[in-house]
Amino acid sequence: MLSTLYLAVTEALRSLVANKMRSFLTVLGIVIGVAAVIALLAIGRGAQTAITGSIEGLGTNLIFVAPGNTRDPAAARNARPMKWQDVLALQDPAAAPSVQWVVPLLQRSVRVSKGDRHHNTIAFGTTPEYRIVRNYNVAEGEFFTQTHMLSRAPVVLLGPEVAQVLFDRTEGLVGETVHINGHPFRVIGVLEAKGGGGFGPNQDDRVVMPITAMYARLFPDMQGKVDGIMISAVSPEAIESAKEEIRQILRLRHRLRPDQEDDFSIFTQQEFLQVFQVITGVLTIFLGGIAAISLLVGGIGIMNIMLVSVTERTREIGLRKALGARKRDILIQFLTEATTLSLVGGLIGIALGWGLATAVEHIAARFDTTLPAVVDLQAVLLATLFSAGVGIFFGFYPANRAANLEPVEALRYE
Amino acid sequence: MTADIVIQAHDLHKIYRPGRDVEVHALRGVSFTVQRGEAVAIMGPSGSGKSTLMNILGCLDKPTRGEYILDGQPVADLNDDQLAVIRNRKVGFVFQSFNLLPRVSALENVMLPLRYAGVLRGAAQRAREALEAVGLGDRLHHKPNELSGGQQQRVAIARALVNRPAIILADEPTGNLDTQSGQDIMRLLLRLNREQGTTLIVVTHDPEVARQMQRILHIRDGRLVKEEVPAARPVPTGGVPHA
Structure with missing residues (x-):
């Protein structure tokens, strides 16, 4: 089983290397998408760490009391x-x-x-x-x-x-x-x-x-x-x-009657952190959207190039079928190829994104701003999984088309 | 049915429907048998149905009607994947245009059928032996574009042999080769037929090639019209060059 997978992957890599330029251009969409997400997530996570640190650096168990009620703008203006x-x-x-x-x-x-x-x-x-x-x-x-x-x-x-x-x-x-x-x-x-x-x-x-x-x-x-x-x-x-x-x-x-609102506001550090976490959450959804769109576009690119590849290699598919390849064998071959393509793109994207985040960290340090780039394992795993998933999803249609070719027709194809 | 009969075709019909209300009768009831170890030529002009017959014999296609038993296995009712398994185990193809994978070595080309048979252990050894049998023991790691046409066809023959099939089905095996290489290839195929007892079926329109077989089946308009035993079958002489 393992050696079958090994054979399939080496074969896929060989066929991708044979069309270097085309493979490179095809994975570019995935590379850019994944790199952008990894870099932005790393910087976002770094900013989060920095902000959380500075909020916590304010002291422990802190409660702030300010005049005026922040939930009541009128009261805030006439804050006592x-x-x-x-x-x-x-x-x-x-x-x-x-x-x-x-x-x-x-x-x-x-x-x-x-x-x-x-x-x-x-x-x-x-x-x-x-x-x-x-x-x-x-x-x-x-x-x-x-x-x-x-x-x-x-x-x-x-x-x-x-x-x-x-x-x-x-x-x-x-x-x-x-x-x-x-x-x-x-x-x-x-x-x-x-x-x-x-x-x-x-x-x-x-x-x-x-x-x-x-x-x-x-x-x-x-x-x-x-x-x-x-x-x-x-x-x-x-x-x-x-x-x-x-x-x-x-x-x-302040002699407030029970029906009167507070004329002051109390915040805890925890509440500051919560507000910040909401902001981070919105940012994450936004980044997720970018990731989804770029992976979608990249996936369509892969599907397109795999369809071209299946057409180009119709005779090869016919030959493989003549030699005893079953539908499953052809399906796995082309799925492996599509997945390898997108996975390689994802890995390059992770490396590129990491590099970008580190560069941003250094530039920020030049301007005396601490912005540590934190690339966490979770983001890397997620990017890897998603790019592989894109390959499987968008590779399935072309691979299925290849698997269902009639051997006689395929062998006759010029 | 005896075990010595490797191909038993009975009343094979093939009807194509390329369009609505259009029917093409490519085969109109072909019946014949081939003994194990025989060397048989199938001859006919283009459009005679010989390609269709070859596709059916090679289990690439199924007859519309009729019965075909290959090596004791009725194949008319098998599904696509079952046919793939039969092709893998019982049929070795040799094509006019060699059909080698361009980017991989001779050895890996020959290993391909073993891979689809699920043979991983010892596959390289078996492929090497097959290449040695066709006289290419010193060209294992050459890629097809580094080999001559005759050598490429011999790689294809090694690939056809490697799973020890019941029949070798050669479709115009000398069609893309010069006279000398063509003769070498025919000599090799006949030697393998003689020495290893591989049943050989050659589809050709070249009388020179057909003459070297034990039996010639003439097909025309989808029917077997004549069965002939060549009068003076020349005994193949000489070995395989470079062997």
Whole structure:
């Protein structure tokens, strides 16, 4: 059985090699289709890994609370800002036992200057727990402390990109002074580089300072208000209960009647991931469509060339029948040939797609974007199976036609 | 029926219908028998029905009416695949235009019938022996386009022999060859007939070829009109060249 298959495949390969140019042009459709799908899937999977990584890199068990209700556009416009009192209420362990850390966030565009160098970036005003919740480490210096908070100290941590722009270096900056919107701030540390990520706001282009200092020095009119609250649950299992506790506390504090909608929104990391997975799902369906169309076109090409081949080789088929080939033998011969053709196309396509994805990865790396090309075994197996399937499906009609030729007619064919 | 009769044709009719209301009677009741080991020529002008008769004898086609028993096997009622098996086991074809597969070696061409017989083990050895028997032991790996016409026809004969068939059916085997090569091929076929006892049936319109057979069947307008034993059957002389 195995040696029969071996004979059939070598025979098929020989006949394909005999018509190199024709075989090449025929499989081109399959090659291009499979290559496109493999490359796009690899890049898509790489992007997914990168995004998932950056979402998870935000910290563990994270819950975000933003003012306004995203499901109610009218409410979102008149969003009531959240207050310090909200933050304090959420920190109450009796009312919110599932909550571990509560971190307020004020974020504003600022202009950071050093001498005659200026850089526009985003300032984050927050509390010392920000470091824990966001998994932030400092490359040098120290994160600010409760003491800095209480004294509204004008201290700042620079993101590595900000440091690079202002100082041309990211080290030895502790003790330097920068001006933020014209106010002097002392540099107490440099944040660890988190990488460009390529998606979402650049995590390296920012400055972080105590929220009290931000109120006192930069944005006095924001005193007591926060843009958002980051909360970490005590464990991944506690996220749902933490969400409910937060909701009840905030509804109570905002004096909402039972028939009123929330005037705030709560997102979990999980929900971000889910939204992203929906996007990925749509992308996958789209790619699947491209694959199906290109394989269909490629398959029709194979069917066409196999019909030509059957006509050309009518005498050969007649001879084989005279020598004792049964219908099945001829059918298998031509099916093997069609399948070998499309399978070879599929394998070339996989290699080409892999190469393309790797090239894209390198080009992205040139532009400081991490976009790992992830060619997974599943995609390779699927592409192989599908291209073989296309060969069998589109090869069947020509092969069947060959198998049903009358030996006398076929032998007489010129 | 005795075991010595290898071909028994009884009242064979073949009617083609190339169009509506058009009937062509290619055979109109042909009956004859051939003994095992005989060498028989079938002669007739074109349109006489000899090709049709050859197709039926070779189990490539079925008679419309009549009975045909090949090597003890009635074949009139067999289906296509059963006929393929009969062709594979009992018939060796030699065609006017050789009909070798162009891209494969002589050895692989000869192995082809063994493959369809399901013989894999020892197939190469048997094919080599068949090629040696026709004097091509030194041309095993040559492709058809590297061989002369006579050599190609000998590869075809080796291919016909390799399954040890009951009959060898040669259709104008010398038609595409020059006189010398043609004579060599006839000598080879007759030697195999004599030495291995292979029943040989040659379809030809060349009287020189027919004269060398033990018996000549003349066919005309779909009927056997004359059966003749050549008066002076020349004894084939000389061996096979290059053997």
